[in-house]
Amino acid sequence: MPCALCPVPPTTIIQFTPHQGVHQGAVDIPQSAPITTAEGEHTLRFRTCRPLHIEPFIVLDKQIQKTREYSEIIVTLRQTGTVSDRCQVGLLQFFLGTDRERAAQLSLWLEQHLDDIYLRTQNEEKRLRYARLHGCDANFHHSILPTGHNHFDRLQRMTEYYCLPHAFDFVTINALDYRELPLNRDGSFELIFRLEGELPLETLGDAFQLGCVPAVHLETMSSQPIPFEENNAHYTIPLSETERLFQLQGVQTARQPGGKQSHDNTLYFQPVAQFCEKSGWLRGEGQPDNLYFQPRLSIDLLGRIQNRIHFLGTDGKDATRLPSQTVCAHFIGYHTQAMTLEPGAITESQESVPSHLRARNITPASPDFPPMVMGKSDWSLISVLNTTPFLLFNTVSLKDFLRLYYCYAGHDRVLNHRMQQHIDGIVLLDARFDSRLDYGSGRLGGVINGNNLHLHLNPACYENDGIMYQFCRVISQLLASFVVRDNFIMLEIYRQDEQTALWAFPHQLGLRREM
Secondary structure: OOOOOOOEOOEEEEEEEEHHHOOOOOEEEOOOOEEEEEEOOEEEEEEEOOOEEEOOEEEEEEEEEEOOOEEEEEEEEEEOOOOOOEEOOEEEEEEOOOOHHHHHHHHHHHHHOEEEEEEEOOOOEEEOOOOEEEOHHHHHOOOOOOOOOOOOHHHHHHHHHHHOOOOOOEEEEEEOOOOOEEOOOOOEEEEEEEEEOOOOOOOOOOOOEEOEEEEEEOEEEEOOOEEOOOOOOEEEOOOOOOEEEEEEEEEEEOEEOOOEEOOOOOEEEEEHHHOOOOOHHHOOOOOOEEEEEEEEEEEOOOOOEEEEEEEEOOOOOEOOOOOOOEEEEEEEEEEHHHHHOOOOOOOEEOOOOOOOEEEEEOOOOOOOEOOOOOOOOOHHHHHHOOOOHHHHOOHHHHHHHHHOOOOOOOOOHHHHHHHHHHHHOEEEEEEEEEEEEEOOOOOOOEEEEEEEEEEEEOHHHOOOHHHHHHHHHHHHHHHHOOOEOOEEEEEEEEEOOOOOOOEEOOOEEOOEOOO
16 A cells, blocks of 8 residues: 555645735646745745645635525635626635534535536526536545555545545536626625535535645655664664654765765665666676665554664675665655644745745644554555455455554544444445446447445444545545456445435546556
8 A cells, every 4th residue: 555654744724815815816836835834943844735726716705595495505706806897717626614524514415416506696697507516536536645656546545534634625616618707896706506405504614715725744854874784784764853754765875074975885775666686797897786775664662663774685685795884864754843733833835836825724734643554564455455356345345454444543542433433334335247338538338347336334323424425435436446447336325224325426447457
């Protein structure tokens, strides 16, 4: 798993608002835009996890209105800067607020109960029939934590959903098909989401905020010098008390006094993933040696995580005859002080953010979490990666797989109990083989095979239907990792002892390469 050997670093939600409430047109803030704060001797750097598009609008008001047939969420917005009576609304990315249960309910109702979207002014009400709403699916396609972008990276979504609060509580309204839409004279209008049925909420709280994006605290760091020792291939990476290693990036010879690197007995350090066994007679005379490094996790007697490096030679054996020199480990990591940051503490933006926008974190920085494997050889994780749908798509196997994720009992008992309760809510998974015509790009209506999955849940195990809905969305993402390409899965959700599907998710193509 991409996240199995890495800890979960602190995250927060950053909001960008215009200075004095006035935008200077639409803005795109790139992914990885840095937002910093000073904490003691350190500058703590957070980076945005997704691209963010900001239209020149601010939210004036939001409310819920209900009738016997439907509910309406009414968001009042106003254009800032140069105001006209018509404009292009474009893309509106809304954060659904800091109350996770309310945000989950809004996510469910906007995705499953949305009838229509309307734009209303003092003079007219226009149905936006070509506007599209993107919710969970669009958000789950973007990892919050760095990943290798292979077919297993979806397995990271479970960890991100539970350990990174608010990271997926976003919806986007796409009205790009409308070149011009009417506004009131002051640039205001009402955006109305008409929902079928009675929304089980009375107020919206801090939902529907614009200009928000998740951000993660990860920085490039270097360790203190590591001197090589005779007959030793394993070395502890020396970190300060406030540093935590997320991912080892490389090893280099340490610079000598005066800023120079030693070139005696030059070694090239490469990750063990690039290992290529090489006999001595194949190596040219004078060619520098390669050393391969592998990160290792261990636990000391006090239960603390120790990050170590294991060096191997070109023969694949322990590199115990190392030259007398000093090296440094280069890694991505984070500072523990970041976990103490309260709302409003992270405010310093860089050149990638236009000067008329102000950045501010609107949620406290989240705590970190240890790696899943915690230094142990966990063959259950490795065996899962080779599991076939035939073996995984049953009730017992699915629950056993998901239970690998609640490994935080000694770190956060409340979170661990919540994950356990959600997984215990799975009553039955019924998999049925099926085939269907596929009209995807370049497929010309060919037949593809797959599985219809009927998942039966006990609603009492979830805080509300919205939380249950998001849990099912996560499972749908995970299961696609075990299906080969050109095969599909379709997930239908049922309440316990009911025969009518509660939700039916669109079919997903598999992500795994065929052998």
